[in-house]
Amino acid sequence: xxxxxxxxxxxxxxxxxxxxxxxxxxxxxxxxxxxxxxxxxxxxxxxxxxxxxxxxxxxxxxxxxxxxx
Numbered sequence: 507x508x509x510x511x512x513x514x515x516x517x518x519x520x521x522x523x524x525x526x527x528x529x530x531x532x533x534x535x536x537x538x539x540x541x542x543x544x545x546x547x548x549x550x551x552x553x554x555x556x557x558x559x560x561x562x563x564x565x566x567x568x569x570x571x572x573x574x575x
Contacts, residue, residue, distance in 0.1 A: 512540040
């Protein structure tokens with residue numbers, strides 16, 4: 507799943523460490539999400555969206571699995 511986390515974080519002038527602390531996760535978690543190597547739990551996705559004041563779908567872009575009907 508692609509996401510706009512890095513873009514949103516940088517637009518606020520936040521470091522990965524600052525964002526991680528604000529969300530209650532590790533910096534490694536933020537890095538993995540930004541690189542698309544880790545999809546956050548729904549709970550964390552809501553926390554991220556709430557932090558930035560946007561909807562989840564404004565951050566996380568579902569591309570489908572090719573089996574859409």
